[in-house]
Amino acid sequence: MRNQQWSKVKKKLDSFICDSLRNRVQFTVTNYRKAHDQLGRAFITVDKKEVLNMCTIVSSREIFWKGHEIRNAQSIEYDVCNKKENYEIGIQAHEMIKAEGIFAQYDFFDAVEEYFHLPIEKVLESDHIIIKIFSLIDRRVGKRTLQRMRESIQNEQEIIQYFYNLRCEADGIRGLCKK
Template sequence: MLQNQQWSKVKKRLDSFTCESLKERVQFTVTNYRRAHDQLGRAFITVDKKEVLNMCTITSEAALNKRTYEIKRKKQIPYTDWSQESVVWNEAHEWVLDEGVFAQYDFFDAVEEYFQNSIEESLESNNMLIKIFALIDRRAGKRTLEKMKQSILCEKEIVQFFYQLRCKAEGIRIHG
């Protein structure tokens, strides 16, 4: 599991996939909070030293708790009924991920899956983080990126942001 590997090694491998045109501009960072009970913290992605995606475990857990409560209320499951907890948690987690709220562990899970996938699988992934990694991947060529012009319009704003960033860096016209 990647969380157990040394972050510097994971970061080096992740950076090795970044295309030349964005190598100096996109940075991946992980911060752990020593005093947190689980010692997790957050991961974040910066572009030109500006944070564009924050994956904070505390923020994610708060959103998960809220969604879990909403699902239980909607399905009329007593809040103290733990028998369906894993089903409810999975539904809440999918909901939160779809909203673009990620925990540090979601970042590590996405990186691990990205390392195992082909570039084609990563570009077609339903996981926003994996798709973002793939959009800035040196293995995604200009023709591939150009073919995505229409389909990218259906993606979340942050995915579109990374697509536009890559296209601009590569000199690919995306409008007109």
């Protein structure tokens, strides 16, 4: 998917947004040419207000610090020659920050690609925060499905609850969204 133009990917992604949120939710990608990897950030806005920022620089910094915490907790000294250990700690740190809701631009692209290839039933079952957000604003998800999700959404992260409440409000089922 990274070989595709963002405008085409965005158009396809936008086509999945439900009618009630079509002009309210936007996906944006910004690349920084002068960054060492020329990556930047992806972000989701609702009513022109940024609600989820997926910045590669922030993610990289958090992976570094989380890796440092892992090494300290396990009394592992950094060895530049031990590539396997460094790689495994990096993967573990990345998974930990994603679980905390910290994403890089490439995490957004990976989630979009996975979302495009999954049937809606699998999208709804996903544990991936970004894919879960996509499912909550997806036009293929109806009011009855949203109502069935109410119990499980209460145990989700704040950003997922936000999108659930946004969709409920937009579809006129506000009573379901209150705790």
